[in-house]
Amino acid sequence: MLDDEYRYKILKELQQDPNMSQRALAKRLEISLGKTNYCLNALIEKGMIKADNFKNSTNKMGYLYLLTPKGIEEKIALTQRFLQRKLKEHETLEKEIEQLRQEVKT
Amino acid sequence: MLDDEYRYKILKELQQDPNMSQRALAKRLEISLGKTNYCLNALIEKGMIKADNFKNSTNKMGYLYLLTPKGIEEKIALTQRFLQRKLKEHETLEKEIEQLRQEVKT
């Protein structure tokens, strides 16, 4: 459940916008709230993310999910690993498409 | 469970080699025997495939899973739909890769 993909995506989204509820995160990643909560807590557990309780100046209260230095490093590593995987997928996909085109010709 | 992908793949494999056990099919598609059985029966139910009981000349008995005319048509339609989807995926993937490359630069 805690595969690279979601670890990467969560770190990415939170780095970009640490002020983001778990619900917003869930919507963005197109996964359930429960799964989001599970993955996020795992990242916190591992010291990748620090959850800061904080109050917005005017209105609502909320959390800030900030990447720790370790989290930032991890995110970089994951990005590279993720890119490699995507490149492999890309290669595979192109072969598949070529094959499908051949098939359509017939 | 009976998504386009497996319908397409099953029709393709069986068109190519109608003499193929469900176990062999399962291995080829990298899905479980149970799922293979379920999908295949659904295709039979819909009249896409006809299961002929038949005896091999020399040794074993087995089934022939032959595509019906309707099945052949369906397979063509699925191939095209599948190709379209793969092209979309391809586009998406390239964007993702580009984005990842940008990110790695930083």
Next chain:
DNA sequence: TTATCATCGTTCACCAATTGAACACCCTCC
């Protein structure tokens, strides 16, 4: 013939992953 072995399709109890309604809590505003 009978027994054994291999292979077939079918079944279904089991496991893992995922979901989201429900809950407790906090804050603001009336």
Next chain:
DNA sequence: GGAGGGTGTTCAATTGGTGAACGATGATAA
């Protein structure tokens, strides 16, 4: 105080997928 809207957390329920086990059938050996 109470209503309303936002939090994160929980967990019963559903879903999807698995493959061992089963009965049937034909080939093969005794």
